[in-house]
């Protein structure tokens with residue numbers, strides 16, 4: 101049995117988890133900084149980095165307690181080393197390397213995007229490959245095909261804003277506060293998703309995404325129709341985003357012959373996206389795997405699980421390795 | 434009593450191991466601003482070469498800044514997690530103190546000045562006392578002009594040290610009764626950290642890892658901007 105501690109500090113969650121053999125989650129602790137950033141309407145890197153530095157030691161200690169484990173039970177320590185906010189990543193990387201040095205066990209630097217892909221295996225180790233995975237968050241929007249032996253093909257990604265960013269910006273404009281995703285999700289439940297016909301950017305145009313134009317369309321519509329019901333705007337905007345996301349995911353799955361549809365990332369917590377994905381999967385004749393929300397949003401378990409695979413294939417990461425703020429997904433083509 | 438000293442508040446990464454206050458060895462790397470890459474390998478190198486096992490440590494000492502925010506976080510986080518894993522106490526010492534301490538044999542006021550970027554400096558004033566220096570000002574952040582004004586108001590003979598003093602040498606060195614210490618006195622001294630930390634350890638003035646905090650002295654730009662707009 102191999103027990104790995106995974107640390108995640110790439111954005112605004114300070115998280116740590118202990119996972120056995122890449123799939124058995126013994127503990128997972130997430131300390132969210134949402135409240136610290138709320139008044140600024142977005143994540144402030146310097147505030148995030150300071151908070152990570154204050155929180156990481158306690159979050160690691162809590163993950164150990166929750167797992168009923170001692171530091172000496174660990175076989176390796178992993179941290180997300182990119183992509184993400186430079187100063188934030190360095191806190192997690194420093195914490196993990198300090199533990200690896202002190203405990204004399206391997207350190208593993210993990211790619212955040214690869215970790216989101218691994219959440220599928222954490223949810224269901226028997227999931228059928230290839231997977232078509234939609235990673236969608238405040239920082240990322242991409243469709244990846246996952247094949248045997250952790251081989252990845254990036255099929256499409258956003259050319260401007262990430263979907264989560266569009267949610268935040270629209271929510272801010274509508275006066276719904278931060279973070280925008282949950283606020284719009286909540287309000288949209290009372291609204292009519294067909295009330296306003298917002299554009300579906302690049303719907304039938306390859307597999308890349310664009311959300312900047314949709315965001316602008318929402319702004320214009322509300323300026324022109326000041327009396328519009330905000331809940332209808334929220335529902336119609338959300339519907340347009342979900343339409344595009346699912347069309348690209350299913351289209352990519354068709355093209356690549358993927359067996360399973362998967363979502364990950366913070367926006368994968370969106371209730372409309374989740375229910376519509378189940379429908380889309382039925383229509384397209386393949387199952388959908390929806391990892392529980394705690395595995396979709398940033399967490400330490402996905403870092404620890406990915407580290408187990410990476411340790412077996414690539415061995416430890418040198419202690420002289422730092423962070424890589426614009427790290428890309430390692431793809432095969 | 435074995436102590437590991439870590440100082441990363443300036444572009445220099447500095448690590449020392451000391452026994453009973455005497456430095457057994459130290460590693461300093463300049464200029465790269467690659468704290469996160471260099472710190473842990475430097476600690477490992479030092480321990481390997483001195484044949485010291487980390488379990489033998491009695492405490493981890495760390496420079497608290499003020500200085501480079503990212504460097505500070507790397508140093509403080511590394512020190513904290515090591516102390517946490519080893520279940521030993523920590524001793525945090527402000528970086529400005531580590532610049533002043535080696536100059537304790539002067540009779541003048543010692544002023545530590547660290548580059549704070551954005552045309553500002555972090556600084557503090559110290560008076561030599563038997564066995565060390567005693568701080569006689571707050572830890573401050575301000576413009577070199579502000580510091581010059583404060584030095585003129587004090588009207589004392591002063592010795593300025595630190596990378597901030599070197600950066601603004603033309604302006605600060607031109608002041609009456611002020612002399613600049615050379616580049617050798619600029620970096621915060623890991624040897625001073627060993628000495629000061631050992632003395633504090635012996636007086637049982639140590640902290641739990643969770644109680645050791647970096648000394649930022651300046652808020653994030655977003656918060657400053659927020660207040661400036663009066664929201």
Ligand SMILES: [Zn+2]
Nearest residue numbers: 237365366398
């Ligand atoms: Zn993420």
